[in-house]
Structures are given as C-alpha cells and as structure tokens.
Amino acid sequence: MKKKLLVTGSSGLIGSAVVEGFSEGGWEVAGIDNNMRADFFGPAGTRAGTARLKELRPRFRHIEADIRDRQEVMRAMSDIRPRP
Numbered sequence: 001m002k003k004k005l006l007v008t009g010s011s012g013l014i015g016s017a018v019v020e021g022f023s024e025g026g027w028e029v030a031g032i033d034n035n036m037r038a039d040f041f042g043p044a045g046t047r048a049g050t051a052r053l054k055e056l057r058p059r060f061r062h063i064e065a066d067i068r069d070r071q072e073v074m075r076a077m078s079d080i081r082p083r084p
C-alpha cells in the first residue's frame with residue numbers, strides 16, 4: 001500500500017518543502033493550510049505557494065482548514081488516512 005502523509009502548514013516555508021520532498025520520495029501527500037500567513041504578509045498570503053505546489057505536484061491534495069478546528073482535522077485524518 002502507498003505511504004500517505006498529511007502535512008500541516010503545507011503552504012509555508014517548511015511545510016511546502018516537506019510536501020515536495022515526500023512527493024519525490026513516492027509518498028501520496030495531502031496538506032492542510034488556512035492561509036494564516038495572509039494575516040502577517042497581506043492578502044496574497046500563501047495562495048501563490050499553494051498554487052505552485054498544485055502545479056508542481058498534480059497529485060498533491062490541498063485542504064483549506066484551520067488546524068485548531070478539531071472536527072476539521074478529524075475529518076481530514078479519516079479522509080486521507082495517513083500511514084507509513
């Protein structure tokens with residue numbers, strides 16, 4: 001079975017590098033990000049990074065959600081079912 005990873009903060013500096021690295025390593029990768037960066041860096045936020053990841057890694061699945069929302073996180077976990 002394919003290894004699956006769910007990355008939090010997947011549009012950020014570290015998260016996007018993790019998405020790319022594990023995708024290259026053959027993992028199926030999904031990420032959660034809510035564009036919180038926009039609060040600090042303006043309306044563009046992480047949208048450009050998310051679009052870039054989708055372009056680079058067409059199989060990458062982006063989930064727009066806040067990781068402080070337990071229900072959203074539980075939904076993503078049962079949907080993606082991360083596994084080594």
Ligand SMILES: NC(=O)c1ccc[n+]([C@@H]2O[C@H](COP(=O)([O-])OP(=O)(O)OC[C@H]3O[C@@H](n4cnc5c(N)ncnc54)[C@H](O)[C@@H]3O)[C@@H](O)[C@H]2O)c1
Nearest residue numbers: 009011012013014015033034035036037046065066067068
């Ligand atoms: N960059 C570094 O050198 C470095 C070094 C050590 C530790 N860290 C830690 O690693 C983490 C990530 O750092 P980074 O540099 O990638 O930051 P970043 O700001 O580039 O990325 C963080 C991402 O998380 C998302 N995010 C923030 N709050 C969220 C929420 N509630 N729900 C969903 N998504 C949310 C943001 O939109 C952003 O895309 C931070 O905790 C940072 O303190 C970073």
